[in-house]
Amino acid sequence: MNHTLSIVVADQPGELSRIVGLFSARGFNIETISVGATLDPQWARVTIVTRGDDRTIDQICKQCARLARVREVQDVTTRPHIEREMALITVNAQEGLQRQEVLNLVGVFRAKVVDISHEQIVVEASGNKEKVEAFIEMLQPLGIHEITRTGRIAIGRLSNVEVVPTAELEEDLFAVAAH
Amino acid sequence: MSAQAALLIPTEPLFPALEKQPMPRGAEILIQALVHEGVDSIFGYPGGAVLHIYDELWRARDRITHYLVRHEQGAVHMAEGYARASGRVGVALVTSGPGATNAITGIANAYMDSTPIVVITGQVPLPLIGTDAFQEVDTVGITRPCVKHNYLVRDVRDLGAIVHEAFHLARTGRPGPVVIDIPKDVSAERASYSRLDHIRFPVVAPISRPDKRAVSRAALAILQAKRPVMYVGGGIVNSGAAEELRAFAEALQLPVTPTLMGLGGFPSAHNLSLGMLGMHGTYTANMAVSESDLLIAVGVRFDDRVTGKLATFAPHARVIHIDIDPANVGKNRAPDLSLIADAREALAALRAEVSARDHTEIVRSITQRTRWWDQLRGWQREQPLRFNGSRDQIKPQHVIRELHRLTGGEAIIATDVGQHQMWAAQFYPFKRERQWITSGGLGAMGFGVPAAIGAQLAFRDALVVAVVGDGGFQMTNQELATAIQYDLPVKVVIMNNGYLGMVRQWQEMFYERTYSEVDLSVAPDFVKLAEAYGAFARRARHPEELSEVLEAALAHDGVSVIDVVVEKEENVFPIVPAGANARDMIFQSEGV
Numbered sequence A: 001m002n003h004t005l006s007i008v009v010a011d012q013p014g015e016l017s018r019i020v021g022l023f024s025a026r027g028f029n030i031e032t033i034s035v036g037a038t039l040d041p042q043w044a045r046v047t048i049v050t051r052g053d054d055r056t057i058d059q060i061c062k063q064c065a066r067l068a069r070v071r072e073v074q075d076v077t078t079r080p081h082i083e084r085e086m087a088l089i090t091v092n093a094q095e096g097l098q099r100q101e102v103l104n105l106v107g108v109f110r111a112k113v114v115d116i117s118h119e120q121i122v123v124e125a126s127g128n129k130e131k132v133e134a135f136i137e138m139l140q141p142l143g144i145h146e147i148t149r150t151g152r153i154a155i156g157r158l159s160n161v162e163v164v165p166t167a168e169l170e171e172d173l174f175a176v177a178a179h
Numbered sequence B: 001m002s003a004q005a006a007l008l009i010p011t012e013p014l015f016p017a018l019e020k021q022p023m024p025r026g027a028e029i030l031i032q033a034l035v036h037e038g039v040d041s042i043f044g045y046p047g048g049a050v051l052h053i054y055d056e057l058w059r060a061r062d063r064i065t066h067y068l069v070r071h072e073q074g075a076v077h078m079a080e081g082y083a084r085a086s087g088r089v090g091v092a093l094v095t096s097g098p099g100a101t102n103a104i105t106g107i108a109n110a111y112m113d114s115t116p117i118v119v120i121t122g123q124v125p126l127p128l129i130g131t132d133a134f135q136e137v138d139t140v141g142i143t144r145p146c147v148k149h150n151y152l153v154r155d156v157r158d159l160g161a162i163v164h165e166a167f168h169l170a171r172t173g174r175p176g177p178v179v180i181d182i183p184k185d186v187s188a189e190r191a192s193y194s195r196l197d198h199i200r201f202p203v204v205a206p207i208s209r210p211d212k213r214a215v216s217r218a219a220l221a222i223l224q225a226k227r228p229v230m231y232v233g234g235g236i237v238n239s240g241a242a243e244e245l246r247a248f249a250e251a252l253q254l255p256v257t258p259t260l261m262g263l264g265g266f267p268s269a270h271n272l273s274l275g276m277l278g279m280h281g282t283y284t285a286n287m288a289v290s291e292s293d294l295l296i297a298v299g300v301r302f303d304d305r306v307t308g309k310l311a312t313f314a315p316h317a318r319v320i321h322i323d324i325d326p327a328n329v330g331k332n333r334a335p336d337l338s339l340i341a342d343a344r345e346a347l348a349a350l351r352a353e354v355s356a357r358d359h360t361e362i363v364r365s366i367t368q369r370t371r372w373w374d375q376l377r378g379w380q381r382e383q384p385l386r387f388n389g390s391r392d393q394i395k396p397q398h399v400i401r402e403l404h405r406l407t408g409g410e411a412i413i414a415t416d417v418g419q420h421q422m423w424a425a426q427f428y429p430f431k432r433e434r435q436w437i438t439s440g441g442l443g444a445m446g447f448g449v450p451a452a453i454g455a456q457l458a459f460r461d462a463l464v465v466a467v468v469g470d471g472g473f474q475m476t477n478q479e480l481a482t483a484i485q486y487d488l489p490v491k492v493v494i495m496n497n498g499y500l501g502m503v504r505q506w507q508e509m510f511y512e513r514t515y516s517e518v519d520l521s522v523a524p525d526f527v528k529l530a531e532a533y534g535a536f537a538r539r540a541r542h543p544e545e546l547s548e549v550l551e552a553a554l555a556h557d558g559v560s561v562i563d564v565v566v567e568k569e570e571n572v573f574p575i576v577p578a579g580a581n582a583r584d585m586i587f588q589s590e591g592v
């Protein structure tokens, strides 16, 4: 099963590779990883998506937690949370019908056009993994030239009560549409 | 002297008292911080990147004694031997590049065996880092997987604080090695230093207080167990829990089996001791674990050399796991109950919990285990540790027995890795913790001689014996020069079987006697070699010579080496083949 781990670590050279080293030393694949600042500039948050059974994940969390510069380790998968990732996609969009088709999809997926030429468009899409993947799948027949995707980031929900904003609802819909 | 040079000589200050003291250089800060950490001995080897530090060490030689080793691996193993014998943090100092790479085996060894050491490595100057400069290696990168923590010091102002944190990390929680990599320019720069300097990052204090509810649940489970076994390891030694362990085991008459690392943590000759468990453990210890209904695992990590096939290890037992390192718990075997705590505190809490109970309950608990003890005693009678004697060949097991007799069981025994190591573990009964120093987790040949030297430094008046093989001895025998130079009178017993014995045994048992590359018959004359270093040396070839030769070596004031020519193809028994389970134990060679 996929787990999203959220690790707060001192923002110092070498600390990230200590964490990553724990995964590679055990032959674990990191599916995505992203690193960014926290409110306190001394600490960075590393979000890692990896696959493994609960016991191995628990083990790797404990290993991370005992690193001298790691302040906290959470398996956010175990509690209500929100996940997001982003993709930049260069897609063929010849002026005319093809371009219209791309722009339609951009509208439906609430993505954004960030660059354009006579033949191609660069679009930016963000959302949960399912939404981003559904979008990519829809663009595929048009001819995708290049994709860059970020790692996933996550944050805990404010409460356990699911207050789902409208945009969320739409995204959930896409999740269904993708299947 | 040229006029120009003369100009560089500083003139006397007019008012010396008012002259401001310059801030100390990095090298000086390092020394001061080490002194503040209580360091009085360093094992090391100089080189370009640590020249400033060595210059300063020379000036500080009345406060810190430096022991010049003959190979950096030796320096780290000595620091380990020192730490293992004394419980204090051992310190090694090496140069950049090859100095650091030579030190890696020792660092990895300390990591596997949770030994508190601090290794200081020189590094090329900051501006050269990352340029493949002369003698540059990424020490912090290379050592990352085998240290508790490491540092590249980028700013001399951090140096003092880093040293203090490094010692704190090395000795607290689950101990381990910490590496401090110091670029040459950092050791030359000046900064202010105070012994109170500390790191900005709060070090998470390891939890050592056992959880109350878990303690009472554990106590209850132990009181009710019909076939309990205490499986105890290096954590007992590291936390100084031997006394508590004995008191607890005695209070409830619990059988105890130590791991290789736990030897000495419980007196081998105690009537509650089942002997060592694991691959070369006793029949009784391994059978006890197989039949146990409750395994009380303290300061252990369910290592594969102990468990064999995990799925069939202690198959009927519930497991209580006590360990200071949360990452050890549930790693190989999921416990039914765990206590993340210092072993000594946990055992003390358990004992308090038990003694607070009604006396009749304790008596009932003990009496319901009478049948268990009958069974254990039966196994002990059935398959004691034994070996076949010989009239014309020296038996290696007999050498250990004799060593035990002649030292009154009081010597500190350091070993190398191989058959001789297992015989020493099996046939030298240990009385107390820190009397046994061996390379367990890494199994690093070459450990024995330098580890013994380090232990001897910690206890100059103690009798320290290195039991080594003819193979391992040749990996680090150059450290005899170090022992001679500093008058550290270790006694080295070479169990000379002319083979890489342990490997030969596996080839004999599991590879149809295909002895592939294990012949060591071409070797130097160890007596002459030792004498060349200036040591006292003797050889024993025949059983009747053994006692006299051993006695002479032990009685000698200085460093002594004896070459004991033992039976070449003796095997270590019993053996649980790798990945098998306790019931597949083999007791003797086929056809014998």
Ligand SMILES: Cc1ncc(C[n+]2csc(CCOP(=O)(O)OP(=O)(O)O)c2C)c(N)n1
Pocket (backbone or CB within 6 Å): B416, B417, B418, B419, B420, B421, B443, B444, B445, B446, B468, B469, B470, B471, B472, B473, B495, B497, B499, B500, B501, B502, B503
């Ligand atoms: C550095 C290192 N290399 C290889 C090994 C593998 N190994 C384990 S025991 C052994 C044989 C040791 O021979 P010797 O020192 O003569 O001891 P004996 O087994 O004969 O008592 C070897 C090669 C090891 N443990 N360490």
Ligand SMILES: [Mg+2]
Pocket (backbone or CB within 6 Å): B418, B469, B470, B471, B495, B496, B497, B498, B499, B500, B501
């Ligand atoms: Mg040998």
